[in-house]
Amino acid sequence: MDTNAVYQKPSEDEIKTLLSEKFGDSVQVTKTETRRVYAIVKRESIHKVCEYIHDNLTFEHISTVIGVDMVSNMRVVYHINNYFNGCVIELTVDVPNEDLHIASISDIWVGGNWHERETWELFGIFFDGHPKLERLLTPDTYEFYPFRKSYKMRGQE
């Protein structure tokens, strides 16, 4: 398939083929369902992959950027929608605990801006290249990340 063409309504199999042809090992499509594509992406190539998904596969909406605390590492999950056929791509990126940095995608989808700010304030994952990485929902004085497993409430102690 032509990896440089623009597809307005790519099917799940087309997406799978295109991603594996274009990015090889750095994108691993684990599963496809009806209007769903699940993929694991390497941290270094997330920005390139997102750019390709936005420009060539016409995925114009980012509905989620959220972190998951897997204790051994952090994980960032992206849900990206295509308006034309309702397809959703779920990208999963593992981020090691020692180096909680990942490239920001807020220059591709502006809607990712607030999602990334929220993920930063709740999980402490830094998004490099984000225009304004500040706390969004919690006071600026907070020095902890409430959604991490290491954060305990009074009732959990």
Next chain:
Amino acid sequence: MDMSLYPHAVAMSAEEFTTWSSAMINDLLSAGTKKTVDKLTGPIWSWAMKNSMHPLHWGLACCALEMAAASAPRFDAERYGMIYRSSPRQTDILLVNGWISKKIRPEIRRLYEQIPNPKWVVAMGECAISGGPWYDSYNTVQGLDQILPVDVYIPGCPARPDAMIDGFMLLQKKIDDYFARGVFLED
């Protein structure tokens, strides 16, 4: 106090004035003037204030929709003279409806300080009373009474419009009691 009646008071030093005015107030108190004036005028102020309750037009969360429904034709809170004013300078009641996140806590405090005396605070719904579903949460204040003196609690999740109107009728009783205690020369 109309200073034009006391031309000699204008030339006093601050200390002299304080002494003089306290003596005069004490005279008024001991002669029973304060009690009489309160007895005569208290019902008037109370009637005026409780029939023109002006809550702050401020909705935090879902209970704000109940507040809106209470102002809608079916319940029509305006029968009680409840007109929402959008500036704290023109209100006498702070109606807090919704969860209080820790980020908005200083703003609530500031709004309360901007309301002129006498002022009342109403906590509407479970979140404003005790944090509600956000018990022991990292970003929710566990009840409005942690930061402000609350006069009336309106329970419910959500507090229905008729519950809200009931709460304001209780507040009217409270306003009555406040003026019955006397406000003349109290500052």
